[in-house]
Amino acid sequence: MTEKKSILKELGEEELLLPELVNAALAANERIKYYFTLLQTAQSRALHPDREFPSLKKERETAGVENVLLDSVVQGAEDLGSGTYRIPYADEIFSAIKACMQEMSLPILARGEANDYDKRLTELLEGWPAAGEEALSEQFLQRITSGDRKSGDSLHLLVIDMHRTLNSMQGELSQENIDGAMTYLLEEGDRVLVRAFMAGVNHTAPLKFDHPGLGTTATRMGTRLVIQNDIGLTDAHVLVVNIEGMTVSIVHTDIHMPRLKFFQSLFDTWDVKWEDALSKRVGDQFEKEVYHLSTGRYTARDFPDLEAFLTHLGSRIVFLIDWNRARKRLRNFLPNKDCIAVLKWAADNEVGHIAFFNLGGERIIYDALLLSMSCGEPLHQILGREKCMEYFQWVLRTAATGLLTGSSRSLIQDEIKADLLGYLRSAYEDLMGMCEEHTSLIIEAANAVGDSLRQRDGDFAARSAQKIRVWESQADELVRKVRTLSRRAEEASFFAALINASDIALDHLEKASFFATLIPPDARSREAHADLRTVAEIAQRCSQEFLKTLISAREVHKGYSREEMADFLRASDSVMGLEKECDEALRKTVQSILRESADDKGFLVYFELARSIMASTSSLMKAACIMHDNIFESMKR
Incomplete structure (x- = not known):
């Protein structure tokens, strides 16, 4: 890692440089995530040469990596036996990773928040392959890409920890609040786009009620305006939006593949080109050991169309909060396919699902079923699937409308029970x-x-x-x-x-x-x-x-x-x-x-x-x- 003293001396009285350093560090973080994905995918291709794997070209371009030779890495990977793999251009990949790590460290050192990062990096860089070496052991690749803390430290874990520090610094460095988004280093034209995005976020934000989430930051990184939304509480659930010219790139990570696909379905009326989702293994600091990454691109016809798309994009995020929990709880009454259809309807009609579960969720339904002595069969078999879906659509709308207009919780709960009793009689x-x-x-x-x-x-x-x-x-x-x-x-x-x-x-x-x-x-x-x-x-x-x-x-x-x-x-x-x-x-x-x-x-x-x-x-x-x-x-x- 670059020596602290020389950096501090250079930056000591020039605090205005820190936002640019944070920006550059976050951009380096995006690049290094691409390199980790590239290594993991190449190793999987070596182990399973009969399967098809993506070249990760779109991910490379989204991350801002210009080296087109890397698009052939996955297809060129080979299993050499005895836990050793040939990874083409390994030397260039590791040199780029080192450069990214140094770039990520600069703003952290400047603020004196390095913790033990420099020590960990030094230890992790020991024993790296010699220049030109393409044969890599499985143990070495684990030291680079593993996300499991139980298996020991890795470069991936260090990047995760540094990224958290950088995100915290980014919030502290914010120079301007635009309709709730913490922003810095924006150009004049960027503000219009941030406002368009936040118009969508704020339009549907009331539907999250007291649930945390939807924190948004925006900054300019070279030729791109980058907007990040934290969605909810899940660490691996993040939305990053890159805007360059008339093109919007959406990078969405999630531990639940059904929710990833659900999010894509919210853009059915927009010509968004989605890449195949990639699955990545992480450690026990997340709810699951695997998360999924999806990339989508939309090219606007003109500037008003670009604003309209960003507004729509921002307005859809709230419907991802606690989505998987809602789907699982609705499965007590509906087949999984119908649960997703109901949640899609709730998003399209901007009522959401959080209000219903704030009121008690499935407990309200069970209470009504007990009153009717109808507890022997799933609700969709009692009412029929179509009527059961129709009922839950009404429930989600009634719950959201009731809470937003200040109706008492007990009144809304009684309305939901009474309507179900009516459906049962019907x-x-x-x-x-x-x-x-x-x-x-x-x-x-x-x-x-x-x-x-x-x-x-x-x-x-x-x-x-x-x-x-x-x-x-x-x-x-x-x-x-x-x-x-x-x-x-x-x-x-x-x-x-x-x-x-x-x-x-x-x-x-x-x-x-x-x-x-x-x-x-x-x-x-x-x-x-x-x-x-x-x-x-x-x-x-x-x-x-x-x-x-x-x-x-x-x-x-x-x-x-x-x-x-x-x-x-x-x-x-x-x-x-x-x-x-x-x-x-x-x-x-x-x-x-x-x-x-x-x-x-x-x-x-x-x-x-x-x-x-x-x-x-x-x-x-x-x-x-x-x-x-x-x-x-x-x-x-």
Whole structure:
């Protein structure tokens, strides 16, 4: 490291040089991070020559390194065996690293804040390879790039510590506050761009409430305006924006790859070119031992477009704060893909997620589920995924709007609970509505069978049978929806069992319509035919009473009263009574068929027709019993 005395003597009475030194040191920090990434990527390429690795050209250009020969380092790396690797241009890389370290040390020495940095650097530089040497041991590369403090000191760890010191000095040296950004060494044109960026930051900053983060610094580094935002509390979560001419380069580091991709999605309407993310290993001082780096570039059409982009960029940062924690907590209620979609909606609509979790987050939802006795199934299975997403979008908006306008926390929490209870009731209503619609198709089918028997016209019977097949297809779609999209949590099998039982009734009626087309046109079994019409009429009334059962059950579920319960009990009892009546009518019909059928064909057609109609009423009776048991079970809760 450059001797302290000569530097202090040179800088002792020229404090105005310190900001330039800090600037240069931070620029050197960006370059040295590129060199570390280059060495790590080259080593990975040597170990896995069959895989594809980036040349890191974009990262080199972003860091301000001009040596184009380094773009071939990754592809030229080789595993020499015995833990030794060939790294092309290693001598140039290490010379550049040494120069960067010296540049980073200058402002620290000038302020007398070197701590033990010079001693650590001296020890770490011992045993460096001779000039021109490209064969490097794994142990030596670890001394350079390791981020794990448990494994001993490394150049990477020293750079991390020095960078923290430099950031602290940068804040102290700030000469001007521009709308909350600490700035220094700006040129006149830079201030407009910083204000544009801060306009976005300040527009959405209230959505972080009391959460720390969004600290911004800005400075001029040669031809570039550099803006840095600390986002939140995570050490490895940093956003650096480089502006040169009409081009904006975004360098985003994060320990969570999903959040990195989420951030990129916030620019879907802007033509940002994102490079493939790079993963880097660090030490235990971070939440995770690996962090990811993403670089994006945007070239503005003109200066107003540049300002607009910077404003948009600044306004998106708040939505990264505690994003991963929010995603994990929402996963208690939604699939991961839907969680990310909800958080994306919250960012696009500028409501965010922090307000909801400040209010208690998932505890509010669990309280509402306990009130409704709906704790057996994930919420997205109770409501269906689309409605569950719609509910959480409303929740995030309500929470943010409520806290921003000063509503009491308890009021907002109660609104969220009440709305969920409404959704749960709505889910019941929707599912019952599907079952009622399905029953309406059963009624149509029963009427069609009865009409075919009354008309005694083969063509009419064929047309009726065709209609019933169409209705049966529509009914199958309703059954599918009830089975797979929405299930009631307190009794997940109830609606599926209900519609399955009633759907069997429709299957029997479809079969009956087929047999009605087989009645011989010259059939003389008048008594049997009359008895068949009686069986069909009972089935028609049975299906109508079953629909009344479902409608009255819905009213009982909304709110119990003696009158509503009486209506339900009368309707369900009527279904059961009509099933018995149909059974008696079937016996009488069979006797008539046996007396009047002239041949086996006529007997088979009439018998199967009568039995199919009777079976439909048995299925409706079973469905009515399921509904009856569910109502009484719910009253116990």
